[in-house]
Amino acid sequence: MQTRHWLQRPWVWWLFLLPVLLFSLSxxxxxxxxxxxxxxxxxxxxxxxxLRLPRxxxxxxxxxxxxxxxxxxxxxxxxxxxxxxxxxxxGGAASCQLLVIMLGLTVSQAALFFIGFGGSLLATxxxxxxxxxxxxxxxxVTLNGVVMAFGFxxxxxxxxxxxxxxxxxxxxxxxxxxxxxxxxxxxxxVLLIFCYVLLQRQHSALDLLARGELFARKSGVHxxxxxxxxxxxxxxxxxxxxxxxxxxxxxxxxxPHIVRLLVGYQHRHLLPISIxxxxxxxxxADTLARTLLSPVQLPVGIFTALIGVPVFLVxxxxx
Amino acid sequence: MxxxxxxxxxxxxxxxxxxxxxxxxxxxxxxxxxxxxxxKSTLLRCLSGLITPDVGQVMVDGENxxxxxxxxRAQKVAYLMQEQEPSLAFSVYQAVEMGRYPWPDDPDNxxxxxxxxLQECRIENLQNRSILQLxxxxxxxxxxxxxLAQNSDYLLLDEPFNHxxxxxxxxxVRKLQAISRKKSVVMVCxxxxxVQKYCTHVLxxxxxxxxLSGDSATMLNNAHMDKLFDEPI
Numbered sequence: 004m005q006t007r008h009w010l011q012r013p014w015v016w017w018l019f020l021l022p023v024l025l026f027s028l029s030x031x032x033x034x035x036x037x038x039x040x041x042x043x044x045x046x047x048x049x050x051x052x053x054l055r056l057p058r059x060x061x062x063x064x065x066x067x068x069x070x071x072x073x074x075x076x077x078x079x080x081x082x083x084x085x086x087x088x089x090x091x092x093x094g095g096a097a098s099c100q101l102l103v104i105m106l107g108l109t110v111s112q113a114a115l116f117f118i119g120f121g122g123s124l125l126a127t128x129x130x131x132x133x134x135x136x137x138x139x140x141x142x143x144v145t146l147n148g149v150v151m152a153f154g155f156x157x158x159x160x161x162x163x164x165x166x167x168x169x170x171x172x173x174x175x176x177x178x179x180x181x182x183x184x185x186x187x188x189x190x191x192x193v194l195l196i197f198c199y200v201l202l203q204r205q206h207s208a209l210d211l212l213a214r215g216e217l218f219a220r221k222s223g224v225h226x227x228x229x230x231x232x233x234x235x236x237x238x239x240x241x242x243x244x245x246x247x248x249x250x251x252x253x254x255x256x257x258x259p260h261i262v263r264l265l266v267g268y269q270h271r272h273l274l275p276i277s278i279x280x281x282x283x284x285x286x287x288a289d290t291l292a293r294t295l296l297s298p299v300q301l302p303v304g305i306f307t308a309l310i311g312v313p314v315f316l317v318x319x320x321x322x
Numbered sequence: 323m324x325x326x327x328x329x330x331x332x333x334x335x336x337x338x339x340x341x342x343x344x345x346x347x348x349x350x351x352x353x354x355x356x357x358x359x360x361x362k363s364t365l366l367r368c369l370s371g372l373i374t375p376d377v378g379q380v381m382v383d384g385e386n387x388x389x390x391x392x393x394x395r396a397q398k399v400a401y402l403m404q405e406q407e408p409s410l411a412f413s414v415y416q417a418v419e420m421g422r423y424p425w426p427d428d429p430d431n432x433x434x435x436x437x438x439x440l441q442e443c444r445i446e447n448l449q450n451r452s453i454l455q456l457x458x459x460x461x462x463x464x465x466x467x468x469x470l471a472q473n474s475d476y477l478l479l480d481e482p483f484n485h486x487x488x489x490x491x492x493x494x495v496r497k498l499q500a501i502s503r504k505k506s507v508v509m510v511c512x513x514x515x516x517v518q519k520y521c522t523h524v525l526x527x528x529x530x531x532x533x534l535s536g537d538s539a540t541m542l543n544n545a546h547m548d549k550l551f552d553e554p555i
Contacts, residue, residue: 214420
């Protein structure tokens with residue numbers, strides 16, 4: 004167990020995050036020097052403050068939320084392959100939002116956000132309700148979530164096969180995850196901080212829960228209550244992220260694993276570092292997605308996998 | 323005093339315990355014996371508050387166990403499970419420290435007691451190892467140390483000697499005997515020699531709603547032994 008103690012400190016990760024943020028703000032179809040970044044004229048001011056900064060903040064919030072949700076869900080269902088989308092979240096949101104796109108309805112960005120959020124929350128609550136027998140049974144959640152995901156995948160394929168060429172392109176972007184549309188949502192920022200603060204107070208209870216529900220209960224944890232709280236938080240965080248940016252894969256699956264390899268298994272460290280690492284990871288991936296072939300913008304989901312897979316494989320060999 | 327008052331438990335439509343009463347006090351070292359499936363583990367789970375009996379109640383120091391919140395329950399009763407589910411790679415130190423969870427208001431003693439338990443249970447040399455890399459016996463020692471770190475008044479142990487070597491078995495039973503002078507120790511055990519030699523009291527689950535309890539000298543006689551071994555569950 005070679006945990007790196009300096010990586011357990013959140014400020015170290017802020018130190019990683021800030022230069023990447025500055026780099027991300029200066030890169031794009033118009034490259035800016037640091038000088039221009041800090042003393043902007045009207046044009047660069049517009050580019051930075053109205054285009055790049057919102058998108059970067061969006062990446063930070065979505066990445067942090069997905070990583071936190073992934074950490075929680077893997078802990079709850081005790082399955083290393085679990086990711087936030089296990090709860091049927093992505094399918095629910097995607098189906099509803101795609102339906103709106105396909106029907107050709109013109110709705111505002113905010114409305115699309117709430118349609119996606121509502122769809123995913125409904126799907127999640129359905130999975131949780133089906134897995135509830137006096138208390139939430141984690142292995143039932145896994146099974147019901149996977150089955151529901153298949154159902155939604157069929158619905159989505161059905162809609163894609165009916166859609167015309169132009170629609171398919173915008174739908175594909177959305178299915179792969181895309182940060183370019185939405186403005187950062189303050190609601191999401193507040194939710195992420197709120198969840199983090201509540202969870203951090205329960206960090207030792209989460210450690211005990213990781214050792215099994217029975218173990219946690221006999222050691223004095225109110226496991227039923229904690230289970231319910233954590234599942235609801237996962238549902239909210241993921242729904243929010245999906246409504247905001249589509250189904251960006253891989254962040255929620257791989258970041259918690261990488262962070263465990265780096266800082267150990269105690270939630271005291273896992274909670275803050277997962278959020279920061281997820282934010283950092285998605286910011287890098289999104290910066291690459293919009294600059295690598297600029298002015299062509301690629302779906303960010305391609306890069307989360309292209310970076311995440313080799314990083315994880317290297318780390319898991321070393322440790 | 324920890325008491326079960328006329329408790330009955332049904333699991334998956336099978337009546338596991340019916341109308342069982344027993345009482346455990348400080349200064350007593352109880353052995354629970356009975357054939358496989360007689361309901362020994364179920365009884366311990368009831369006594370630790372993990373299962374609510376269908377009928378009857380469990381009282382601890384005058385309070386109803388199932389009206390206590392989980393934290394105060396764990397302050398009163400520590401429970402050693404028969405088998406621990408596999409889990410993440412916490413270190414041995416971190417695992418034993420988890421036994422201090424019921425005492426959040428006592429952070430000063432947290433490290434002190436954890437280290438003391440590692441020493442007392444002779445596993446301080448393992449403390450930086452991952453619990454997933456331990457042998458079965460070593461893992462059992464860690465679980466026992468975790469329970470002892472809980473520092474509860476009632477210690478409920480489900481087959482504590484599983485996986486342990488003979489040297490450590492003898493060490494552990496003497497340690498439990500010493501603990502039982504001030505606290506109450508209740509263990510499920512299949513080794514009748516150990517029960518006869520060390521336990522002050524015995525509870526026999528004979529199957530067919532037949533429960534016998536009393537001090538071990540009078541209980542472990544031939545008539546009872548015949549009953550224990552011959553009667554089908």
